[in-house]
Amino acid sequence: MNTPVAAQTxxxxxxxxxxxxxxxxxxxxxxxxxxxxxxxAKAAGAKVIVIGNDRTRAQQAAQAHGFEWRTADVTQSDAVHEALKEIPKVDHLVLLAGTFVAAKVLDGDVDYMRRAFEERVWASVHAIRALNGRMSSDGSITFISGVLADRPNAQGTAVLAAASAAMEALARGLALELAPIRVNTLSPGHVETPLLHKVLGDARDTVLPAMRASTPLKRLGTAEEAGAATVFLMANGWMNGTTLHIDGGVSLI
Known part of the structure; x- marks a missing residue:
């Protein structure tokens, strides 16, 4: 009877x-x-360095939570190298940067659509190369994909879906190439974040209730829930080369 509690502890x-x-x-x-x-991660005892593309927001987050901070445009190799160059060792690298790139293939701007891959696949390559020799051998790298990787739609997200699926494939390959460093991917469903609100704009008051109603749990995920899953991927040393779906069951429907 006490086994589940003991296991949880x-x-x-x-x-x-x-x-x-x-x-x-x-x-x-x-x-x-x-x-x-x-x-x-900070609450669990880690030293945390956050990197964002907005200097003011990065500084504010660091001051509020006791982080170190840097800024970088993740699509620029030199900027990523500059942000990481003075960090002597990294145990866990988490790559969650990326905007919502939506444009239809037949009429969208190709340079804009290319950002889906630049912000995800190539940004990850830049960061991993920049830290070559400074990643702990028992550490981890965590990517982000998303429900679009499994459930694309017709709303101009084909390229973004492809980039998301590419992150999962990249993680599996790198789990072998970079071993024993672990590499995993977090695949969140609809999570209520500032990015989601920005993407929806004035339509959010209409769209958000419909999104909630369409999920098995009748709500959106929280950033804290997805953040906890990210920490799990860092902390559990037996998680490797896998995609962790945290989508409230959206991928089932």
Whole structure:
């Protein structure tokens, strides 16, 4: 009867202990899921460095939560190298940066659509190359994909869906190429974040209730829930080369 409680306590202790004193770098750590993950990693004893593309927001997040901070445009290799160059060692690298790139293939601007891959695949390559030799061998890298990787739609998200699916494939390949460093992907469903509100704009008061109603749990996920899943991928040393779906069951319908 006590086994589930004991197992839960054991997991909590493992999760907290495994991050104590570790250096965690979170790209996209100044808002939304990235900020939530950074806050929870800090609470678990990690030294956290957040990197965002907006200097003011990065500084404010760092001051509010006790992080170190940097700024970088993740699509620029030189900027990523500059942001990481003075960090002597990184235990856990989290790459959650990226905008919502939506345009239909037949009439969308190609340079704009290309950002879906630049902000995800190539930004990850830039960061991993920049940290070559400075990642802990027992550390981890966490990417982000999203429900579009499995459930694309006809609303101009084909390229974004492809970039999301590419992150999952990249993680699986790198889990072998970079071993014993672990590489995983977080795949969130509809999570209520500042980015979602920005994307929906004036339509959010209409669209958000419909999105909630369309999910099995009749609500959206929270940044804190997705952040906790990110911390789990960092902390659990047996998670490797996998995609963790945290979507409230959206991928089932």
């Amino acid at each position: 054991s997991f909590s202790n493992l999760q907290a202990g495994s991050l104590t004193g570790k250096v965690v770098v979170v790209f996209g750590g100044t808002s939304g899921i990235g900020l939530a993950a950074a806050v929870q």
